[in-house]
Amino acid sequence: MVNLQDLNPAQREAVTYCDGPSLVIAGAGSGKTRVLTYKIAYLLEQGMAPWNILALTFTNKAADEMKNRIARQVDSEKAQRLWMGTFHSVFARILRIEATSIGFTSNFTIYDAADSKSLIKTIIREMGLDDKQYKPATVAAHISAAKNRLVSPEAYAHDITCIRADQASRMPQITDIYARYAARCRQADALDFDDILVYTYALFSQHPDIRARYEDRFHFILVDEYQDTNFAQHAIVWQLAEHRQRLAVVGDDAQSIYSFRGANIDNILSFQKLYPGAKLFKLEQNYRSTKNIVGAANSLIRHNKGQIPKEVFSEKPDGQPLHVSGFMSDIEEAAAVAKHIHNLCDYDHVGCHEIAILYRTNAQSRTFEDALRKLGIPYRVFGGLSFYQRKEIKDMIAYFRLAVNPNDEEALRRVINYPARGIGQTTLQKVADAAVAAGVGPWQVVADPDSYNTGISKATAAKLMAFADLIRSFAADVTHTDAATLGRRIAKESGMESEIFRGREPEDISRQENLQELLNGMNQFVDERNEEDGPDRALMTHYLQEVSLISDLEESNDDSDEKVSLMTVHSAKGLEFRIVFIVGMEENLFPNQMATSSLRELEEERRLFYVAITRAEELCYITFAMNRYRYGKQEFSTPSSFLSDIDDKFILKRDPSASRQSSSDAGGPRAMSPTPPMSRFGRKTAPESPFAYRSKTPPTGSHAENAAQPSGSRWHSIFSSGAVAATPGGKSVESATTAQGTLRVGSVIVHARFGRGHVTALTGQGVDAKATVEFDNVGSKQLLLRFAKFTIV
């Protein structure tokens, strides 16, 4: 039963308005999922049949969560019959049914990103292009962007903007690559991720009768995370909703952080133009975070223009300000965070699972892993290689794919010689040549090498045929053997099992466990399907359909195991934690260097920071380091300019590891979380700045000695005036004055740690003044003159 009393007025209005289009702007933590689930329950209660409701999400996780929550409100029988899932899974399902209308078979393969890239690479090579100039990843990104905008290869060739852009990036032949790639996918009976949307749109626009059928089916459409839709998704929703105009989209423009994947924030910003009369509902009460956290996030995001105006507020306690702290190095940063977590757990009875460390890039996780491990704090790193991306799993699945669709070129390439069966590079090249010459897929040649002009020896041809026979024998079982049984058979007869079970190294064991897990998962899949849908729905085809659109098996989020979560800000979206550490808050890292060229990109980085802050319920710590190892080299960094975007009244600038010293600080940690004494750092005020700190072991020697051991010796808080740089890397300057005199380009210096070198460039003014120095022994480095210890020769 739907109890509308559970909702606040804004939520209730959004739930009960069902007669036309509506846009629900849901601020962070405002109960977005709640509105979606209640709305679906409400529609069902109003008498709408579940199969007339289409609910689209971006992740399987979101879809599952919604399903579960709805099942709690209405009977699960009904919940089962909803059309609910990710864009890709719902439309892949429809495409399988309608496959022949777009010239594919219902057994089509879904190429993942790696498959696409690999195929693009082979096409680039076949065209005789230089793959340094045409980097497969870059080309793939261009093609993907085109597809996201529904630009076909033909349209691409005539699109002045695309052509110009490709010429500018010295890749004029991308349009050819795109055309060949599309043809090759078709030949392999394969769709990539983007194609699922592209061909859905094509299906509906080329076959009005089919479109009408689905328009007729979906009486109400709901879309989650609308700010993350790309143009193709936006257009498909329009195809299905145009006639009835009965849809509700939910999202938050302030949390749009996937433009690099083709998401277009304009879709949500201009929703009311496309759907005139669309009702706008704003969910502005944040139920997650304290007033301070919400206030800080608001003050930050105000610096972005072009957003839907809203005022998110909280009725929770004020809580503590955001704690911002600087450290001398990334190592110290990690150590201090780990130490602080240790204390929170020990003295404040915080569970580790209530804490998250969020960073901009995956590479940052290592330092924190080391620091946490040192203190014996349990942690869990999210992201990284997912189960289905591991080699042994991909190999196994490639066999499955071949069994269902032997034309799957990428699967064939992957396992034709794994385990090794004497089909080497030369043979493969000959097969590829013959296939291209004859205009067929490589499988045709492998299956019948004698019929093509391959120049392959008799013995090798026999190996090819043996492989083809093997695949055909698997294929013969596809329609009448369940996925798990066939899977075990393939594992044995392909030789993969004995290959993997040969080794005794720890990593071999892990591969064996993975294979075992895969097969177990297949058993589970078959059992579930047998119960729910009957045995003919548990075939390999169905298994692959499911598996190729899933990236995360490892979401077995055992709340039982208490671990600190480590993840990128991106993967934290949608999650919440009592205590959040946002680390590496430095210019060129966050905002990332790659995203500083345009305002658009910079604003997306700012939204990313917004997402990070709003993950926190109670406490938010922000840290940065003045020195950081990047690509194996130590580099200087400055605090992120985003820090100065947050209103000062929400921030406490301090060292988390010195918390006990600061009991006098207004709103200090005692207010909410009596952070215990913990620091091995005392806190003293350095003479040159009221806000510079010194370690407990004061530097005894000269400047040189001090700098020779920077770690743990001395660090500056961002209190040091101006340390929060507004912009990175200022303009070139002619000279800079240092304590020892004037530094010019060409000056020779001796650095305490790096030795002798000469200045090649000077940039920045005042506290941001930097020198680029070419050192005799250690290469080029940037020195921040405010901190660098050296003498001018």
Added chain:
DNA sequence: ACTAATAACATTTTT
């Protein structure tokens, strides 16, 4: 045809 060595390289990544 496989392994070892080396060079190039490097955001984020729901599907």
Added chain:
DNA sequence: TGTTATTAGT
């Protein structure tokens, strides 16, 4: 620094 892809060597 750490991975990944190509190349050289056996």
